[in-house]
Amino acid sequence: MKKFELTAVDLYPEIMNIYGDRGNIIYFKYRCSVYGIEIKIIDVTVGKNYEKECESADIFFMGGGQDAEQALIYEDFFSDKKNILIESLNKNKIMLAICGGYQLLCDYYKSADGKIMKGISVFKGYTESGTPRLTGNIAVKSVGTVLIGFENHGGRTYLDKSQSCIGTVLKGYGNNGKDKTEGARTGNFFGTYMHGSFLPKNFVFCDYLIGLALQNKYGVNLPEAMEISGVKADEIDDNFEIKARKDVRDLKGFF
Ligand code: GLN
Numbered sequence: 001m002k003k004f005e006l007t008a009v010d011l012y013p014e015i016m017n018i019y020g021d022r023g024n025i026i027y028f029k030y031r032c033s034v035y036g037i038e039i040k041i042i043d044v045t046v047g048k049n050y051e052k053e054c055e056s057a058d059i060f061f062m063g064g065g066q067d068a069e070q071a072l073i074y075e076d077f078f079s080d081k082k083n084i085l086i087e088s089l090n091k092n093k094i095m096l097a098i099c100g101g102y103q104l105l106c107d108y109y110k111s112a113d114g115k116i117m118k119g120i121s122v123f124k125g126y127t128e129s130g131t132p133r134l135t136g137n138i139a140v141k142s143v144g145t146v147l148i149g150f151e152n153h154g155g156r157t158y159l160d161k162s163q164s165c166i167g168t169v170l171k172g173y174g175n176n177g178k179d180k181t182e183g184a185r186t187g188n189f190f191g192t193y194m195h196g197s198f199l200p201k202n203f204v205f206c207d208y209l210i211g212l213a214l215q216n217k218y219g220v221n222l223p224e225a226m227e228i229s230g231v232k233a234d235e236i237d238d239n240f241e242i243k244a245r246k247d248v249r250d251l252k253g254f255f
Helices: 023-034 051-055 067-090 100-104 203-218 222-229 239-246
Strands: 004-011 037-044 059-062 094-098 108-110 116-118 125-142 145-159 167-171 184-186 189-192
Touching (some): 023 203, 037 051, 051 067, 094 100, 100 189
Parallel strands (some): 004 059
């Protein structure tokens, strides 16, 4: 039986990991194992050149962080990781960036103390810190599913008209609490304000990311990979994930 393997790189996991964002790569590994897909996780942080490790990545994860954490990784991110990520985007690789990570993939982030951190412009738009902080559970209408999560950010992100978002806010604030957009998508790179962790509460989206990674590396979608690996759809138990979604009581009725 063919074994599919994917490599997942977590950027700055010991620094950019606020509100449980490490849970995204943990759940991604678990969900892949359900489909018989082997996952190799590589943690990459500030310092030594990680070009080789990043080049082997099929998917990148980057969590959120307060302004201080973003400043801690900024120099390394903008100098060392920028080109690797842009090359990966052009090779249709996948990235999931949460909140503070997402903001650095835009054109710039102006922090609460007025410092401007130029972004890598994967997403066209900018973020400026404001008050009060935008916090609480959030529900977002996206393609084929309602995404849910928890947000806590001072930053207000305004996307260029040409920039795709990942959905429309049904409850909560999203990018800026005004235009009802949430997150951003360019190619197979996704940014969102949804912490939580995000993926365990959105297993349909997680399966979508797995499918994109399989398509990019092996030229098969998830159902085809399941067929090849002999994994039956009725063997997949989503009850725990469905319960986790239902437990977010103040989003009742939004999905
Ligand atoms: N420091 C950024 C802000 O306050 C991001 C916060 C976060 O990652 N939760 O908007």
